[in-house]
Amino acid sequence: MVRRHRPQRVHPPRLDAPRPPGLRLHRPPHIAIANTASDLTPCNAHLDEVARSVANGVHEAGGVPLNLPVVSLGETQVRPTAMLWRNLAAMAIEEMLRANPIDGVVLLGGCDKTIPALLMAAASVDLPAVVVPGGPMLTGHFRGTPLGCGTDVWRLSEEVRAGTLSQEAFLRSESAMIRSKGHCNTMGTASTMACMAEALGTTVPGIAGTPAPDSRLLALAQETGRLAVELVAEDRRPSTILTSGSFRNAIVTLAAIGGSTNAVVHLLAIAGRLGIDLTLDDFDRTGSGVPLLVDLQPAGRHLMDDMYRAGGLLAVLNEVRDLLDPEALTVTGRPLVEQLTDAEIWDESVIRRRADPLLPDAGIAVLRGNLAPDGAVIKPAAASPELLRHRGRAVVFDSVEDLHARLDSPDLDVDETSVLILRGCGPKGYPGMPEVGNLPLPAKLLAKGIRDMVRVSDARMSGTAYGTVVLHAAPEAAIGGPLSLVRTGDIVVLDVPARRLDVELSTVELGQRQPADVRAAAPARGWERLYIDHVLQADKGADLDFLVGSSGDRVSRESH
Structure with a gap:
């Protein structure tokens, strides 16, 4: 019987110490x-x-x-x-x-x-x-109007659902958008x-x-x-x-x-x-x-x-x-x-002077409360000012599929004061934390002319999207975060100036509830399994736990 030897993988040598400054290579870099x-x-x-x-x-x-x-x-x-x-x-x-x-x-x-x-x-x-x-x-144009890639897709798709724009016109706008x-x-x-x-x-x-x-x-x-x-x-x-x-x-x-x-x-x-x-x-x-x-x-x-x-x-x-x-x-x-010394503003309608801003305070707001003890975020610049303080009845969706199945039902118990909640879409829950946090609005509210509502999710949203949307709620529902405890009919309170996101329930009542099971089915193999096992929460950057930190070997060029 001939024995076959498996070749060993040879790792290039690594040196932790950086090359001393000024040391020149003996070849072109x-x-x-x-x-x-x-x-x-x-x-x-x-x-x-x-x-x-x-x-x-x-x-x-x-x-x-x-x-x-x-x-x-x-x-x-x-x-x-x-x-x-x-x-x-x-x-x-x-x-x-x-x-x-x-x-x-x-x-x-x-x-x-x-x-x-x-x-x-x-x-x-x-x-x-x-x-x-x-x-x-x-920039592309449609009917004489400049179109923003992504942003106008969200806007015009809602008009199609509201019945104010035809599907054919929507497709023409989409083709004009990418020029x-x-x-x-x-x-x-x-x-x-x-x-x-x-x-x-x-x-x-x-x-x-x-x-x-x-x-x-x-x-x-x-x-x-x-x-x-x-x-x-x-x-x-x-x-x-x-x-x-x-x-x-x-x-x-x-x-x-x-x-x-x-x-x-x-x-x-x-x-x-x-x-x-x-x-x-x-x-x-x-x-x-x-x-x-x-x-x-x-x-x-x-x-x-x-x-x-x-x-x-x-x-x-x-x-x-x-x-x-x-x-x-x-x-x-x-x-x-x-x-920055020579940088000039050439069109103040596009880039405002410090003394004349679009908004005086525009940073990402970080919210905490009993719905997001580890934090959630909202972009006030893209929200409706009148909704930044809001109290409303929760309408809960357990998944994207649940959302699509019920959102446009005439029987959905929702009005413009409601707070739409989508859970099970965080880093582990979907998995991958998709850009679905900017939930589409119910068709019957679009027909009434409503174009924004408070929405809360453990998901992300596209940077091209807009609305009063609370995102990245941590910990996510799939690992038992507080969003998993909310039920339709609970009263949710958003107070962006106070940096709060809460449900009007006592700690005792929340503790007595069973979390909704919104976990993704465990993958059998491959990257998705590795990801679910090791991904961190949104407040930690959703990286893999074993890749965080500077303790790993860094490459020194002498190693080659």
Whole structure:
């Protein structure tokens, strides 16, 4: 009998200590271009072209560019929710950066989950890294009106359900909405995360919001390629850029631009990879007094190419410069605040002056109470002001399927004062925490002209969505959180100024109730099983528990 020996896997040696500054390589630096381009991610389909410009810049600076295709997640195609695989993408990218003989990396992302996954991976590996956002699409028009990708889908789909817009007209509006390459042109999650990447200091200053078809994006991509070689030479790593001050800057930015609630989960996850103690309370404490300066959908009127021509993100940040951390660095090696000196506002109807904001206090509000002891979030800028204090009767749905089955029933006992509650849609419950928190309104209320109601969920919602929607309630219903105890008819009280979310029941009565069983069926195998077993709650960034913290081996280039 011939015995066959299984070959052993050989791990490259790793050194924990960083390379001493100034130590030069004996070869040109190898720069990976972590590229999330995919035909199945329409928002990122143009990133191969962007990668070529990055490669040109690397060549110019004396480096060796190496295209590295990585996991791509697109909101428009992936089911049931792209968020289910954000952590998988981050883990796969991390492993590829560790495994390959590279000295630095340029991170190309566009659609919602790609920039967070790339930054989570880069933070864990700590190789010199810089981000190139793919940029928003150009504005499309329908019947003479500019359309916001995502936001107007939500708005017009409700008009179809209300009977005020035909299905045929809706489809025509949808085709008019997407007129170029790029991600959503509203201040949705994709645009928000591009702005977060810049506010964190991980991009060439001024690149966030550059439209995808704009030739200046390619010029900045080429500049980024040159900068990547410089990062290697100077040993400028994410651990030197991403500090507590950087996250403070991101939170201020999030409020000033009216950014997506999804940024809360992503920033918590990125900070967690670095071992930075960022909490929900930091978002409220830092962001609550920041004015909303950008008049952009879904919180305002305009779209991303308007913001870009009006002066872009740097012009916004110049208005709140005193709120930014003066020492937080960017990949250029200089503080973010030093990049703002020449930033001007060119159209004050799009970017407001500090003295004339859309809202004086625009940050994400963090709510607590007996319905969300570990926190929930709401975006006041996208809510109806009259609903920010509200008391109403709960109408409870145990799943998305339950919602769809009963929402439009003429027999549903609901009116405009009701509070719609959707549970079983948190990180473990769905699983993946889908963007279903902005529940559609019951058809019979739409017919009456109602366009907003208080909605509460342990889910997320699209950054392009709007309404008085409380999200990310933690702990989620699937693990016995308080939402699992609510019954239809209970009185729910929302008080955003007081930062409260409660059901009018005593602690004793809540303790006597049995939780509704809204757990997902346990998967037999694969990623979904690993995810459910290890995913953290929304208030911790919904990362996997074994990926949090900075204790893992970080790659030193001498290991290759």
